[in-house]
Amino acid sequence: MEVNVLIGGAAGQGMETVMHMLGKALAREGYLFIATKDYMSRVRGGHNFSRLRIAAERPWSPVDTADILVAMNAETYRLHEKNLGRDGRILFDPARFSLPEEEGRGLPVPFEELAREAGDPIMANSVAVGALWALLDLNLDRLPGIIEESFRGKEEVIRGNIAALEKGYREAASRCENCFAMPPAGTGKLMYIDGNQVLGMAALASGCRFFAAYPMTPATGIMTYLAGKSTAHGLVVEQAEDEIAAINMALGASYGGVRSMTATSGGGFSLMVEGLSLAGMTETPLVVTVAMRPGPATGLPTRTEQGDLDFVLKAGHGEFPRAVLSATTHEDAFFRLNKAFELADRYQAPVLFLSDQNFADTHRSLEPFDFSRLGHNRCLAEAADVEKPYKRYRYREDGISPRLLPGTLPGEVVLVDSDEHDERGNIIEDAKTRRAMMDKRLKKDALLAAEMDEPGVYGPGEGDYLLLGWGSTYGVLREAVDLLGREGLKGTLLHFSDLWPLPKTRLGDLFPRAGKTFCAENNATGQFAALIRRETGLQVDHNILKYDGRPFFPEEIAAEVKKHAAT
Amino acid sequence: MEVNVLIGGAAGQGMETVMHMLGKALAREGYLFIATKDYMSRVRGGHNFSRLRIAAERPWSPVDTADILVAMNAETYRLHEKNLGRDGRILFDPARFSLPEEEGRGLPVPFEELAREAGDPIMANSVAVGALWALLDLNLDRLPGIIEESFRGKEEVIRGNIAALEKGYREAASRCENCFAMPPAGTGKLMYIDGNQVLGMAALASGCRFFAAYPMTPATGIMTYLAGKSTAHGLVVEQAEDEIAAINMALGASYGGVRSMTATSGGGFSLMVEGLSLAGMTETPLVVTVAMRPGPATGLPTRTEQGDLDFVLKAGHGEFPRAVLSATTHEDAFFRLNKAFELADRYQAPVLFLSDQNFADTHRSLEPFDFSRLGHNRCLAEAADVEKPYKRYRYREDGISPRLLPGTLPGEVVLVDSDEHDERGNIIEDAKTRRAMMDKRLKKDALLAAEMDEPGVYGPGEGDYLLLGWGSTYGVLREAVDLLGREGLKGTLLHFSDLWPLPKTRLGDLFPRAGKTFCAENNATGQFAALIRRETGLQVDHNILKYDGRPFFPEEIAAEVKKHAAT
Amino acid sequence: MLRPEDYLTGEPAWCPGCGNFAIRKALSQALAELSLPPHRVVVCSGIGQAAKMPHYIQSNGFNGLHGRALPAALGIRAANTDLTLIVESGDGDSYGEGGNHFIHNIRRNPNLAHFVHNNQVYGLTKGQASPTSQMGMVTGTQTEGVLAPPLNPLALALVMGAGFVARCFSGEAEHLKETMKAAITFPGYALVDILHPCVSFNKVNTFKWYRDRVFLLDDHDASNWQSALEAARQWGERIPLGIFYRVPRPTFESAVPALQGKPLAGQPFNPASLSRVQEEFL
Amino acid sequence: MLRPEDYLTGEPAWCPGCGNFAIRKALSQALAELSLPPHRVVVCSGIGQAAKMPHYIQSNGFNGLHGRALPAALGIRAANTDLTLIVESGDGDSYGEGGNHFIHNIRRNPNLAHFVHNNQVYGLTKGQASPTSQMGMVTGTQTEGVLAPPLNPLALALVMGAGFVARCFSGEAEHLKETMKAAITFPGYALVDILHPCVSFNKVNTFKWYRDRVFLLDDHDASNWQSALEAARQWGERIPLGIFYRVPRPTFESAVPALQGKPLAGQPFNPASLSRVQEEFL
Numbered sequence A, B: 001m002e003v004n005v006l007i008g009g010a011a012g013q014g015m016e017t018v019m020h021m022l023g024k025a026l027a028r029e030g031y032l033f034i035a036t037k038d039y040m041s042r043v044r045g046g047h048n049f050s051r052l053r054i055a056a057e058r059p060w061s062p063v064d065t066a067d068i069l070v071a072m073n074a075e076t077y078r079l080h081e082k083n084l085g086r087d088g089r090i091l092f093d094p095a096r097f098s099l100p101e102e103e104g105r106g107l108p109v110p111f112e113e114l115a116r117e118a119g120d121p122i123m124a125n126s127v128a129v130g131a132l133w134a135l136l137d138l139n140l141d142r143l144p145g146i147i148e149e150s151f152r153g154k155e156e157v158i159r160g161n162i163a164a165l166e167k168g169y170r171e172a173a174s175r176c177e178n179c180f181a182m183p184p185a186g187t188g189k190l191m192y193i194d195g196n197q198v199l200g201m202a203a204l205a206s207g208c209r210f211f212a213a214y215p216m217t218p219a220t221g222i223m224t225y226l227a228g229k230s231t232a233h234g235l236v237v238e239q240a241e242d243e244i245a246a247i248n249m250a251l252g253a254s255y256g257g258v259r260s261m262t263a264t265s266g267g268g269f270s271l272m273v274e275g276l277s278l279a280g281m282t283e284t285p286l287v288v289t290v291a292m293r294p295g296p297a298t299g300l301p302t303r304t305e306q307g308d309l310d311f312v313l314k315a316g317h318g319e320f321p322r323a324v325l326s327a328t329t330h331e332d333a334f335f336r337l338n339k340a341f342e343l344a345d346r347y348q349a350p351v352l353f354l355s356d357q358n359f360a361d362t363h364r365s366l367e368p369f370d371f372s373r374l375g376h377n378r379c380l381a382e383a384a385d386v387e388k389p390y391k392r393y394r395y396r397e398d399g400i401s402p403r404l405l406p407g408t409l410p411g412e413v414v415l416v417d418s419d420e421h422d423e424r425g426n427i428i429e430d431a432k433t434r435r436a437m438m439d440k441r442l443k444k445d446a447l448l449a450a451e452m453d454e455p456g457v458y459g460p461g462e463g464d465y466l467l468l469g470w471g472s473t474y475g476v477l478r479e480a481v482d483l484l485g486r487e488g489l490k491g492t493l494l495h496f497s498d499l500w501p502l503p504k505t506r507l508g509d510l511f512p513r514a515g516k517t518f519c520a521e522n523n524a525t526g527q528f529a530a531l532i533r534r535e536t537g538l539q540v541d542h543n544i545l546k547y548d549g550r551p552f553f554p555e556e557i558a559a560e561v562k563k564h565a566a567t
Numbered sequence C, D: 001m002l003r004p005e006d007y008l009t010g011e012p013a014w015c016p017g018c019g020n021f022a023i024r025k026a027l028s029q030a031l032a033e034l035s036l037p038p039h040r041v042v043v044c045s046g047i048g049q050a051a052k053m054p055h056y057i058q059s060n061g062f063n064g065l066h067g068r069a070l071p072a073a074l075g076i077r078a079a080n081t082d083l084t085l086i087v088e089s090g091d092g093d094s095y096g097e098g099g100n101h102f103i104h105n106i107r108r109n110p111n112l113a114h115f116v117h118n119n120q121v122y123g124l125t126k127g128q129a130s131p132t133s134q135m136g137m138v139t140g141t142q143t144e145g146v147l148a149p150p151l152n153p154l155a156l157a158l159v160m161g162a163g164f165v166a167r168c169f170s171g172e173a174e175h176l177k178e179t180m181k182a183a184i185t186f187p188g189y190a191l192v193d194i195l196h197p198c199v200s201f202n203k204v205n206t207f208k209w210y211r212d213r214v215f216l217l218d219d220h221d222a223s224n225w226q227s228a229l230e231a232a233r234q235w236g237e238r239i240p241l242g243i244f245y246r247v248p249r250p251t252f253e254s255a256v257p258a259l260q261g262k263p264l265a266g267q268p269f270n271p272a273s274l275s276r277v278q279e280e281f282l
């Protein structure tokens, strides 16, 4: 049991506000839903839309079909009417555009006119929200409170918007009673939160105390979240002059003693890779979040792709250990980014965290997280236990040298060096020390490998097909498996959150038992499948690839699997 | 038949001059030799040395043993006497240091005193050259001419140095007649040239008319070469404020209409990868030479490594075609860098050319190149044939759009764009155009693959082992095969110059027929072997890795092969 | 004869009311009045709202990376000195990400006009502070207001030795157009910092804010460096507009020996003819 | 009591006669006279001959990437405001590769002393021109001589709003040491551009060249920005040394709310205590 809504309009028409009101209100009612965003790289005009899927059981991804179309402009109708079911309804403002004669699904509501009556035509979006609320047959009580919170202190604005809301509600309610049956709501309030907010909150709650970045879509939301917390929570959020500065600042802060992070997208990350290599050489903990968007170069700034995996795995000159984790679901990402901080500190190495626009901009209703599951182990050497003289790069069996913060131990200094160096951190050139230091650093590869979580298994572990995926596609692949199951095709999803060092055990287990193997990726070359081949020799039968900047739909995956699994 | 000389001293003792005089003179006599350089990242002091190997047949690599040690300081003796054969000789200045009592190989020549007699103690290195010349039993005639060329116009300096040379010669000649038997010389004059000069000359002769770079060892020699030619040959050589500027300048120049190149090492390349991605997106021809040195970060600036292969293969965000070629021998590199320019123009794509310190700083005596074998096909659209309106990214069957230079066709403009774009070059966001443009660009992968040279085969094509390698290790691997052959182990070397798209035919042929397979690389993780596995599924049996900043010696390779090939 | 409309192409994705429209219009007029045919002009840009200009002006275009318009432009100059070169860029693009190229290209002094659409904010990425944002301006990332004083691009350019330094306002159309023409025809690097409102994200420096403050500097001696600096540093209740400094000095093109002849682009070349360069190694 | 010798460590790999030795000595004296224990000092650097300093001065050290000392230093400041922070760098490091960080960190005004060993050449990479090289200087890569005018770091810093701007010469040991002390104790960003000879690669600006030209500016009002700029721009037959400008303004540390309490480094933290940050999403 579910309802799907598609809301479209031009940039600048207040779609953000619409979605915020709806999402907040639905979450407070305890509804399980997911809301995704498709927007252009411009501030006004063009065509943007959001998909909202409310379901009785947790919806794992949006679907391409809609029950209700909220068309703030003609384009929304033109582009999306085909996605609307026969019993669907189209909420639109007849003053803006008219529907074709033969269109029987229209439900005209004069958004602007009603808004004008309420005080100001710019409140048309509140009218629309009210109208939609009526179609969903929800109680109007929740909404005014949210408007009050949003405009706190601006009494007139609040009054006007509430009036607009009510007008929209009344107009639509009168026209469509019991049109749509809403799935049952849960019992408690849920959070309404998007991927970037999840990551920002995870960083904050992991004790990140320094964040430097240069704005770049779709990563900027992380910075915005953290900036909003900086004063109250005592963390420094610095907008750097460029990404090179951002990563070097973050490294300085980490050396200086705090957990630190930077976040960017592919282009900005390109500028950071020299700094990444520095993190590797100096053994400075660092978390770099890369929110992928389609490249090369500027590409499609507001859209999604998983095209930077290969790059991130090998980025930076020279050889040094790193871990690469990724964002799958909101809950998992919250704890996994914490893991990134833990790994960075424990192994004194850079950890890359791969997100993408699809994850960053997807909102969900969610139970609050259990913060007591978060770790904050700095793994610093105890001043008292430190062997003197202190040596930042002292050889130890496991390759992990005792890490001291500068200034903490009188008489002892902490020297880190970008050149090859000896235990003290001083420049060297001899072959023996070089070899020893390379070996010391590279030992971490095995240690990190032991920390990697095996991929999640959804399904029986065997069947007609094995579907592989990684990162933000988890939800859609899971829905695809369900869809296929309903169509009688049984198979298993093996989905990776930790990507590097590649966890291989389950792969080794399941691959041989599988019928056809598939790897679904939002890129054009099948990077993850190639990584598996490089690391294990296992060859995926079919790559399912999408690289048009849009996320997969379950149907697309299912269709591909069906096409090949049978043969 | 061969003679090996090792010349060592502190930075600033004029070793460069010594090597220049020797190399130039030997090459003019037609001797076949190779000269390599081991130096520290400092301007004065420390310990540097050069190896000179002169042989009857072309020597492919230096060897670790020496017949003559020219010790400009005590350290040379201390560090290298063990490499000296029992009948070896040590040329040294007894005023600088003395040999142990038991050392019977010494041949003291008072370098400084004789230089002072000749006019100035700083000409001690000329004395040393003279003394060595005598040991090699060569005619003194050649040397004065070279001194005259080096100091043209400075009569007194010339006279002094010639006197110094003669004094050294006479002193040593009197002490060691017929000590060493020189291999026979060839008939004609040969060039005396190092790897960077070969690459600089190849760029110049390929019609490169714009070169921008930021100084970085070991790539700087290319810039120095080209700068020296800029005025006479009408090319612009611009020292950029940073590497980001360098690559963007080069792209601008290429768009503007000339062949262009930049060169750097790993750290500088890290800063260029965003620009590389721009080249991919805008389809702008560009050659980037990366002279590798040990990383991560600053690493060992004056030493060698093959550690950036993985990085270069995947560098830059997003997915776009590229070719990666490498420098193996001086001759091959000369024509291969020309190929890089040809491919860049033909496929409107970035081409990476991998060199390393070992290649860059290795001198050889060589026959002059046949310049008529060089290509200069710009592959530009003929203005007359251009379909109007001109579209920079017009779809064509093979993915290669007609390329016009801006300003050449009245009424038509050339627009290139870093965003995803349509045929005209204008920003787009729709899925269909995105897909079409990605497909168009990625078509070049297959075209480039067809252009790749299969790896060179040395040996019977089968045998007890198959040895794989790439880049600058060609010489040493070839010598290792010879060495093993002399010891009764037959096998084959498969050596790659063109690396990406990986040529696979010979691999597929020879791999199954081979006994044990080996891949020798100057890195710590076996990057090329992993690439082969990723691309072909073939798994090399043993990686032979060296990552201490020094090049391989044939003996090291042979020992590893022997250890495992038998079992 | 080309008319200004002939230089207009595409449909700008800017917000209604954005100052970029006026700048585009002025540019089209300047190009028309200078009779520069589109195929002889290159508009080079980085990334940002301003930097979308190559899509909206009929000319050759190089829309490169954020912050990197100037180095690309230098390469274009080197390749073809016959083309008229205009760099279109934002304050973040030119003074933030591209700051290093800004200072060093002023030193080089290539012959190009650099038009910086200075809205004192990052427009395209939705309202973060730029290097020219006012202290105290609150944004989503500067939640306590901007803490650092703004960068003064004109004073900076003067100290770096720029030969042409001007300030315009998108609301002063005629002055803007004339200044653009002067910059385009100036031999060497010419900076025009163009104040303009970002109606969506800069609620401090609005059209009215600028309108109330700007005035045309007259009676100014553009050959006097000191008074240029003084004018450049004047900011606050009164903001002068004008060409503050205009004194040519040797350009990149005039100094580089390889650029003295015909443009390098399109020159015929035969590798075999170069064989003699090997002689020095013999 | 620590003596200057206590701050000396390692064996410098510099050329005999290099000006870096005198700078190192002055730094050791300044640290001793300020009684700053090594473990409370961080020397942060990039890459170059000058940038090797962390290996030769007993203190904490962050020897980072070429050109990137300042951003790393800013991060160090944010993490621990209790440490004394010194950035040691060359002219190429600070004004070339690091140019963008130079201008933007002046705006931020973190409390650190920035010592630029300005030998007007790239020393470590063997003699290419730096941004401060004299016009006409011939090098292996500037075969026709440097074509662009040199960057004037002090004038640039002044225009960017630096609160402390000084020029020294490695041959004026006492003045150098005292200026270093003043810079280290100055609250905010303090730039000291230290002229020094590169005996191996700069054959133009030799020790004697500097010696013949430098003079100590006296009777100079370091609170007057105009005269500071004038002094900074004086270059040629006579080159003034001194603290040209010294006027504190609000620092990065004083402006960022998160830095008002104890240093961030080493603060205890328990994630579970933060659970309430979720409330805003409910």
Ligand SMILES: Cc1ncc(C[n+]2csc(CCOP(=O)(O)OP(=O)(O)O)c2C)c(N)n1
Binding pocket: A214, A215, A216, A217, A243, A267, A268, A271, A298, C047, C048, C049, C050, C051, C066, C089, C090, C091, C092, C093, C094, C117, C119, C121, C122, C123, C124, C125, C130
């Ligand atoms: C390397 C990189 N970093 C960040 C971005 C994201 N980005 C695009 S435009 C922009 C700032 C635009 O500001 P400005 O240059 O002032 O132009 P405006 O939009 O205000 O005209 C940023 C940060 C990018 N495209 N590339």
Ligand SMILES: Cc1ncc(C[n+]2csc(CCOP(=O)(O)OP(=O)(O)O)c2C)c(N)n1
Binding pocket: B214, B215, B216, B217, B243, B267, B268, B271, B298, D047, D048, D049, D050, D051, D066, D089, D090, D091, D092, D093, D094, D117, D119, D121, D122, D123, D124, D125, D130
């Ligand atoms: C990204 C990068 N580019 C280039 C280099 C090579 N490099 C090292 S030091 C240096 C210049 C040094 O000049 P300067 O900063 O003036 O220091 P000096 O040696 O003169 O003291 C260069 C170009 C590098 N290490 N990293």
Ligand code: SF4
Binding pocket: A043, A044, C013, C014, C015, C017, C018, C019, C020, C049, C119, C123, C124, C197, C198, C199, C200, C201
């Ligand atoms: S966001 Fe600002 S600068 Fe960008 S188009 Fe809109 S008004 Fe103009």
Ligand code: SF4
Binding pocket: B043, B044, D013, D014, D015, D017, D018, D019, D020, D049, D119, D123, D124, D197, D198, D199, D200, D201
């Ligand atoms: S090269 Fe110059 S700067 Fe470097 S150590 Fe030698 S003299 Fe000093």
Ligand SMILES: [Mg+2]
Binding pocket: C048, C090, C091, C092, C117, C118, C119, C120, C121, C122, C123, C130
């Ligand atoms: Mg702007």
Ligand SMILES: [Mg+2]
Binding pocket: D048, D090, D091, D092, D117, D118, D119, D120, D121, D122, D123, D130
């Ligand atoms: Mg220098």
